Amino acid sequence: MTHIADRMSDIQPFHVMALLGRARELEAHGRSIIHMEIGEPDFVTAQPIIDAGIAALEAGQTHYTPTMGLPALREAISRYYQSHYKVDVPANRIVITPGASGALQLAFSVLINPGDAVVLADPGYPCNRHFVRLNEGQSIAANVDANSNYQLNESILKESWTSNSVAAMLASPSNPTGALVSDNELKAMHAFIEQQGGVLVVDEIYHGLVYGQQEKTALAISDDIFVINSFSKYFGMTGWRLGWLVVPEEYLDAVDRLAQNIFLAAPTLAQHAALAAFKPEAIAIFDQRRDKFSERRDYLLFALREIGFDIPVNPEGAFYLYANCEKFSSNSYEFVSDLLEKAGVAITPGIDFGDNAADKHVRFAYTTSLENLKEGVARIKKYLAN
Amino acid sequence: MTHIADRMSDIQPFHVMALLGRARELEAHGRSIIHMEIGEPDFVTAQPIIDAGIAALEAGQTHYTPTMGLPALREAISRYYQSHYKVDVPANRIVITPGASGALQLAFSVLINPGDAVVLADPGYPCNRHFVRLNEGQSIAANVDANSNYQLNESILKESWTSNSVAAMLASPSNPTGALVSDNELKAMHAFIEQQGGVLVVDEIYHGLVYGQQEKTALAISDDIFVINSFSKYFGMTGWRLGWLVVPEEYLDAVDRLAQNIFLAAPTLAQHAALAAFKPEAIAIFDQRRDKFSERRDYLLFALREIGFDIPVNPEGAFYLYANCEKFSSNSYEFVSDLLEKAGVAITPGIDFGDNAADKHVRFAYTTSLENLKEGVARIKKYLAN
Numbered sequence: 001m002t003h004i005a006d007r008m009s010d011i012q013p014f015h016v017m018a019l020l021g022r023a024r025e026l027e028a029h030g031r032s033i034i035h036m037e038i039g040e041p042d043f044v045t046a047q048p049i050i051d052a053g054i055a056a057l058e059a060g061q062t063h064y065t066p067t068m069g070l071p072a073l074r075e076a077i078s079r080y081y082q083s084h085y086k087v088d089v090p091a092n093r094i095v096i097t098p099g100a101s102g103a104l105q106l107a108f109s110v111l112i113n114p115g116d117a118v119v120l121a122d123p124g125y126p127c128n129r130h131f132v133r134l135n136e137g138q139s140i141a142a143n144v145d146a147n148s149n150y151q152l153n154e155s156i157l158k159e160s161w162t163s164n165s166v167a168a169m170l171a172s173p174s175n176p177t178g179a180l181v182s183d184n185e186l187k188a189m190h191a192f193i194e195q196q197g198g199v200l201v202v203d204e205i206y207h208g209l210v211y212g213q214q215e216k217t218a219l220a221i222s223d224d225i226f227v228i229n230s231f232s233k234y235f236g237m238t239g240w241r242l243g244w245l246v247v248p249e250e251y252l253d254a255v256d257r258l259a260q261n262i263f264l265a266a267p268t269l270a271q272h273a274a275l276a277a278f279k280p281e282a283i284a285i286f287d288q289r290r291d292k293f294s295e296r297r298d299y300l301l302f303a304l305r306e307i308g309f310d311i312p313v314n315p316e317g318a319f320y321l322y323a324n325c326e327k328f329s330s331n332s333y334e335f336v337s338d339l340l341e342k343a344g345v346a347i348t349p350g351i352d353f354g355d356n357a358a359d360k361h362v363r364f365a366y367t368t369s370l371e372n373l374k375e376g377v378a379r380i381k382k383y384l385a386n
Numbered sequence: 387m388t389h390i391a392d393r394m395s396d397i398q399p400f401h402v403m404a405l406l407g408r409a410r411e412l413e414a415h416g417r418s419i420i421h422m423e424i425g426e427p428d429f430v431t432a433q434p435i436i437d438a439g440i441a442a443l444e445a446g447q448t449h450y451t452p453t454m455g456l457p458a459l460r461e462a463i464s465r466y467y468q469s470h471y472k473v474d475v476p477a478n479r480i481v482i483t484p485g486a487s488g489a490l491q492l493a494f495s496v497l498i499n500p501g502d503a504v505v506l507a508d509p510g511y512p513c514n515r516h517f518v519r520l521n522e523g524q525s526i527a528a529n530v531d532a533n534s535n536y537q538l539n540e541s542i543l544k545e546s547w548t549s550n551s552v553a554a555m556l557a558s559p560s561n562p563t564g565a566l567v568s569d570n571e572l573k574a575m576h577a578f579i580e581q582q583g584g585v586l587v588v589d590e591i592y593h594g595l596v597y598g599q600q601e602k603t604a605l606a607i608s609d610d611i612f613v614i615n616s617f618s619k620y621f622g623m624t625g626w627r628l629g630w631l632v633v634p635e636e637y638l639d640a641v642d643r644l645a646q647n648i649f650l651a652a653p654t655l656a657q658h659a660a661l662a663a664f665k666p667e668a669i670a671i672f673d674q675r676r677d678k679f680s681e682r683r684d685y686l687l688f689a690l691r692e693i694g695f696d697i698p699v700n701p702e703g704a705f706y707l708y709a710n711c712e713k714f715s716s717n718s719y720e721f722v723s724d725l726l727e728k729a730g731v732a733i734t735p736g737i738d739f740g741d742n743a744a745d746k747h748v749r750f751a752y753t754t755s756l757e758n759l760k761e762g763v764a765r766i767k768k769y770l771a772n
Contacts, residue, residue: 003552057443239447
């Protein structure tokens with residue numbers, strides 16, 4: 001007798017993991033694979049952070065930190081909100097978490113009762129709806145597309161909102177589309193949600209990886225918004241598992257209690273190392289890397305459109321291109337599998353991001369060198385020519 | 387309008403955190419405080435692990451590992467089950483988690499439907515019941531005391547089991563009592579649970595810190611048991627946040643899917659560093675430290691009994707003594723607060739471990755030097771003499 005909880009029927013795997021497994025198998029047999037499926041920067045963590053990590057180890061920083069995080073790191077992030085965004089966010093509202101995953105869990109477990117609904121953009125990051133499900137909530141998939149710049153907006157949100165809705169969540173820049181939400185739409189949505197007595201949750205984990213403009217934080221609009229951020233993307237610290245959650249004052253006590261119980265504290269070493277992420281020499285490295293991502297985006301966007309992928313809106317951030325592949329296949333999962341087997345190029349099928357026209361879409365990640373991207377594009381061209 | 391989910395009314399803080407905060411305040415004002423409340427080893431992580439961490443950083447090991455963990459670490463743990471316990475546990479059933487906290491969450495989120503009940507020992511580690519609550523389950527507090535060696539046994543379990551029970555969980559050695567479950571009782575409980583179609587979850591995070599005998603793993607009884615373990619205690623890696631879950635074969639797919647979604651992977655650096663934990667030179671350090679804990683236990687057990695604390699059963703493991711303080715106070719929280727203010731000794735009130743005679747009990751942690759323990763005992767004696 002196996003006791004697998006009902007929620008597990010609704011919590012899907014990342015389908016790309018099976019493809020990644022197959023890609024590794026092919027590589028083990030000597031095949032060359034171009035990886036354009038991986039959602040993490042290819043760069044090793046910047047040297048100033050590595051050095052700070054080594055120094056922390058040498059100093060024996062191996063015990064737990066306080067649950068809410070190392071005070072110096074919370075203060076450093078608070079200063080960063082001031083210097084980078086010109087927004088006041090007091091350190092006591094910044095909770096250090098084990099990755100943005102930890103922040104998502106804190107937010108949803110504190111906010112959602114069984115049966116409560118949360119409006120989420122489709123396509124979107126699949127873990128969001130799984131965290132809602134984990135808390136016995138119900139996620140409402142609000143379809144977004146090129147007409148809404150692949151983001152929620154006030155009118156979509158109003159249509160999607162139900163009497164049992166308690167929150168809406170959006171990511172800007174978005175995974176998988178790289179789209180930014182506009183300041184005006186965000187304000188309008190915030191006002192609508194406030195009027196409904198609900199809560200707005202904004203994922204800003206791709207902040208810093210925005211090209212040709214300066215992104216704004218939702219915290220500039222109001223301090224009643226939950227904001228999720230991470231050291232994984234712009235700061236390049238994926239494997240360290242470090243993120244943060246900015247919490248409205250009245251939820252702080254509940255978030256603290258929950259964090260004490262579900263993870264005790266984020267990894268100590270990562271927290272000490274992350275202090276170096278705000279040094280000018282580290283920021284200079286991150287900005288150079290951002291420029292590389294920008295260059296890769298420009299190349300890949302042009303090349304994929306030239307091949308015939310439909311990417312109707314220019315993605316403004318993150319490191320993804322979300323492309324319509326209908327011209328080549330009406331089953332994006334088969335398309336992606338075939339591309340891997342025959343062309344040695346790994347990309348992610350739309351199904352990993354929801355149900356909305358998922359069969360017609362794929363995601364390209366430009367988390368590999370320009371040289372590799374060029375080789376990947378050449379392989380795709382050759383594959384499609386056959 | 388604040389949307390704090392109902393579950394948060396049942397998820398309590400660690401009361402000791404408020405005391406710890408007060409202790410830090412007193413220290414900031416120059417008071418000397420003896421800390422006997424802290425649930426983590428005082429030792430810095432052993433040098434071979436620190437060295438392996440530095441080497442991993444120098445080698446740029448900063449990306450994600452696979453969700454289920456670094457294959458080499460899963461294999462090292464599998465070999466450890468063979469060498470230390472003479473039990474076969476294949477690496478594919480060992481899931482690396484962000485601390486034992488991550489393992490607890492995986493187990494309970496995969497096992498429990500809303501309304502399902504889990505039998506837990508009271509006193510016990512409070513997070514267990516909070517993880518049950520987080521999954522909308524119901525925890526059944528089964529009172530344990532000196533008569534049952536502060537552990538669940540077959541007769542208590544049978545009395546506590548209800549028609550909606552799906553699992554029972556126990557910890558051996560236990561926090562807060564340091565008690566081991568006997569092999570025969572564990573077998574009998576396993577048989578009963580099997581007959582009921584339920585699941586047994588065993589917390590073995592204090593394994594290695596057992597004094598004067600060799601502990602056995604529940605996995606020797608059956609491979610249908612969920613076993614939680616950690617690198618925090620015997621291996622001394624608290625701040626690294628690393629644990630593992632041994633999963634019965636038929637739950638592996640669900641656990642993998644859930645882990646992909648809720649934390650992606652455990653910290654990479656910790657996983658590389660932990661590989662060094664199985665080297666003979668590291669094990670030698672852990673065993674020396676275990677001998678120190680053993681010496682501290684012997685001293686403190688004798689000294690506290692001499693003062694008049696009632697500790698009816700000799701604790702056999704972990705680094706805690708659970709003592710009846712009724713002779714001095716019928717309100718252990720007040721007693722603990724007063725002891726901190728007047729004597730400068732911090733211990734943990736019984737209320738942090740459940741409801742069962744919590745007012746009459748306190749927990750002493752011997753996670754500080756013998757010298758400090760002696761000073762603490764002297765202060766307590768003096769306080770009680772006034």
